[in-house]
Amino acid sequence: MTDYNPHSIEEKWQRRWAAQRVFEVTEEPGRPKFYCLVMFAYPSGHAHVGHVRNYMIGDVIARMKRMCGFNVLHPFGWDAFGLPAENAAIKNRSHPRTWTLENIAHMKGQLQRLGISYAWEREFATCEASYYKWNQWLFLEMFKRDLAYRRRATVNWCPGCATVLANEQVVDGGCWRCGTAVTPRELEQWFLRTTQYADELLEGIDRLDEWPTKVLTMQRNWIGRSEGALVRFPVEPAKPAVPAVDDDPVEIEVFTTRIDTIFGATCVVLAPEHALVDRFAAEATDPEAFRRRVQQFRAQDRTERMMGAVEKEGFDTGRTVVNPFTGRPVPVWIANFVLVQYGTGAVMAVPAHDQRDFEFARKYGLPVDVVIQPETEGDAAPLDGATMDAAYAGPGTLVRSGEFTGRSTDDAAAFMARAAAARDVGRPTVQFRLKDWGISRQRYWGTPIPIIHCDACGLQPVPYEDLPVELPTVAEFTGQGDSPLAQIPEFVDTSCPSCQGPARRETDTMDTFVDSSWYFYRYCDASNDEQAFDPEKVRYWAPIDFYIGGVEHAILHLIYSRFLCRVFKDLGMVDHDEPFTRLLTQGMVLRNGVVMSKSKGNVVDPDQMIASYGADTLRLYEMFVAPPEKELEWTDTGLEGSFRFLTRVWRLVTAVCPVVDGAPQNGLGTMTLDDAHRALRRKTHESIRRVSADLDPRAHLNTAVSALMELVNDLYVFCERHALAPHAAAARQGTSTDHVSIQTRAVLGEAIEALVLMLSPFTPHLCEELWERLGHAGGLVTVAWPTFDPEVARADEIVVPVQVNGKLRARLTVPADVSEEFLRAAALAEPAVQSHTVGKIVARVVVVRRRLVNIVVT
RNA sequence: GCGGAAGUGGCGGAAUUGGCAGACGCGCAGGCCUCAGGAGCCUGUGGGACCUAGUCCCAUGGGGGUUCAAGUCCCCCCUUCCGCACCA
DSSP: OOOHHHHHHHHHHHHHHHHTTTTTOOOTTTTTEHHHHHHHHOOSSSHHHHHHHHHHHHHHHHHHHHHHHEEEEEEEBBBOSSSHHHHHHHHHHHHHHHHHHHHHHHHHHHHHTTTTOOOGOOBBBBBBBBHHHHHHHHHHHHTTTTTTEEEEEEEEETTTTEEEEEEEEEEEEEEEOOBBBBEEEEEEEEEEEEEGGGGHHHHHHHTTTOOHHHHHHHHHHHOEEEEEEEEEEBBBBOTTTTOSSSOOEEEEEEEEEEEGGGGGGGGEEETTOHHHHHHHHHHHSSHHHHHHHHHHHHOOHHHHHHTOOOOOOEEEEEOOOOOOOOOOOOEEEEEESSSSTTTTTTTEEEEGGGGHHHHHHHHHOOOOOOOOOOOOOOEEEOOOOOSSSSSSSSSOOOSSOGGGGBBHHHHHHHHHHHHHHHHSSSEEEOSSSSOOOOOOOOSSSSSSOOEETTTEEEEEEEEEEEEOOOOOSSSSSOOOOOOGHHHHHHHHHEETTTTSSEEEEEOOOOOOOHHHHTHHHHHGGOOOOOOOOOSHHHHHHHHHHHHEGGGGGGGGGHHHHHHHHHHHHHHSSSSOSSBBEEEEOOOOOEETEOOTTTTTOOOOOOHHEEEEEEHHHHHHHHHSSOOOOOOEEHHHHHHHHHHHHHHHHHHHHHHHHHHHHHGGGGGGOOOOOOOOHHHHHHHHHHHHHHHHHHTTTSSSSSHHHHHHHHHHHHHHHHHHTTTOSSSSHHHHTSSSSOOOOOOHHHHOOOOOOOOHHHHHTTTTTHHHHHHHHHHOOOSTTTTTTOOOOOHHHOOOOEEEEEEEEEEEEEEEEEEEEEEHHHHHHHHHHHHHHHHTTTSSSSEEEEEEETTEEEEEEE
16 A cells, blocks of 8 residues: 555646547536636735635636536636736836736646646736737727716725726725725726616616625625605805806705605705815805815715714805795705715705714704604604604604605605605605716726827827727836826827827726626637627526625626626626525634734745645645635644544555455345445435535535545444454455455445545545546546435434423334334333423423433423 | 624534434544554543433523524524615
8 A cells, every 4th residue: 555645636627628528518508507606816926825816716616527327517717907916017117917927827738737627718817918808899889879978077096006097996995905095086987887876786786695694785785776756946046245156056965865854854964076066165245254164074084074073064145045934944964974975966955864964064053954853652742843852754644745745655765756746846865875887997917998099180080990909018117106107108099980080098907807807708719800709608607506706796896797797698698697506604714812824924835835734635635624715824733633634545546456446346236234334325315415415515625624524534443343454453364355345345336436426626636636546537627426325325323312391311222113102102111201200290292203202391 | 773694512413394402523532553653543522410320400792582492483682793874
């Protein structure tokens, strides 16, 4: 018997898999497909054992599904555009491409050494023109349909990265990547019209029943649908002493979800950034003082203001508007707690029924007018604006609300919104927190936006035949100036496709999330240079059956992808509603209680682990030690335990090879077996049942491994009893198999082969090697997954616990198919039970067949 | 503040439908085998009590409840993690 030597085994099988292209697939109509995908990688440099965890999870599922007869697409690629490459280029005075390609080469080697079963022939990197050409094509299709548009907007500017960020990329007021506090900036920007699909994106969530609820909740919150009404308050003229800046009558439009409280609106409040603020300042008696106060609010830390950490402050503009429902004038204030980016940037304040408004009113002595009275119980006093100490936001009956007085809040809001529409002072509406997706980035290392600016013709799409607009090679990266592309005249200067006159290219590049929001379709047809993908191929493979990735993409990537899925559907290129049927968000890998990361200095390099223990040990350890969704605390001793287990498997299988080789397993059904043999068969079939269910549909990889460990433990006991290797005592008796019965050989053979097959998704190299040594040629990648016989898996004797008043008192060993009556009688006759029932009245005996007996005494 | 998930031995974690709590592994202890053991194999390992071959009690964050039966279902509270955060 030779020792378990992972290195030679792993190299041997990795070479063979590649040479025989065993993981490459094509469409096979009529054969069930399975699209297993892990989120592709940003090539940041070196992957650590935390990065590779999800690749290993995906590999277990892919390999298992392959054995179950599915045509499995399991591709990999690179999310290769992005800032770090550019920053590294600035630092090293090199080119982002160089840095990126080197990292890809290294990380690909790491994944290949782990034996992940990717269809490498479909690999691509998004920084290749053959990929981003289709980004540009997609952009133009959207531009044609008005789903991509340009407008001047206040955007989130990250001074650290010197670029714009989408709302989704601002985390706690800072840049999601570098953490620098973002600042507002006015720029012409490109947007994708995600709001067009806001309702669809929200409703679709209800059908994503194989996604973690956490992700669904986050998406619902992010979309932030809110039903309410827009109401216009006409602005009254400024005092005659101050000339109006212009004579247009103006209105302030507010969004409210509580139009039923509008009779209690005692002022209207504008955000400091509201469009009317400047005009009001100009028309104020002391414009300078007015502007100074506004400026104070605008200067307040944006983050803190958004997070409500700043005290509510405001001032009266001196202007009034008319409440369209009461006809009475109410003052207009400007306050720091009103957000310009939500709704209309103006609100009506109803202090009696909104806590924020209440606090504001109390601070500045504004009236608190109660217009909703709750259902009073008994003699509770009705609400009084003068004495309340908090707003009442609950349900009730409208009071002092004109013709609406007496209505219930249940339907008043909808009714009054319609009334506003009838009077032409407002309308019912739905607000979303979700905004259109700003995709302009003032950086080099991304997809150039294929638009040409012509002074005569305006925005002109680059003609399709001119795609791709390739990134020019930039000689040197300095990090100076706003947009690298804008500094390259050869790139910028072009001619208008429409009038042939001189024109300028757009110099913004696309947010890299555009690249990553449709790459899964490209895998289906990765080398197509005629179109983004052949819809027929995507029809075969999509949607993705199993998608694995980090929960950090719960909002950004997964909403953008769901959005582009709908765009492709409208383009007639896909026919499914949702791109990802099932989503698994894997947990992080920690070491010493903190997330493994280069900056924390606690990373473990997979290559070092492979050098010490082999890839199979690393794979098994990460699959076994925690469920996929949970965090995994890295321990060296745990890893050694996994190595020990594989050594145990190796010794077991190689030792019994001569015994089981050629054993007549197909005769098992007719053989007469003794108890020990039946027990092992039962364990084998029970293990097949458990492992199969644990992998699919449960994806409880850790319990699947423990079931296999149990099987191995039982096999060791069986071998010891039957004087077989690998036990030391047996080994001393020599390797002769003469004493081994045909029954033993058959039962053992069945168990060993099932073990090797079921372990193979976890530790494929080891299992391939063992499978070959068991006498099978041709590899096991597509060998059928073992099936179990429920009759064999069922125990013929079972242990039934007996409780008295819910406390365990005895155990009965009985035939599995025993009747309830027998169980009941046997339980009552048990001495250990009788000692607790003697002298008492048996009130009830609960018998659950095959589970337990509970005797209730009083 | 709102929403979500979770809380089980010394540790990682099991427990598909309410039915023997602690599978499997790590660690620890003892034994076998050995020149040796940081290899291998076997055994033990939630806590406590006692009349210690055994028996009994307690135990899944805390407290109530439903039930013959609760880690699992319901209510209240505590803690941790995550998400959203003045969204009108």
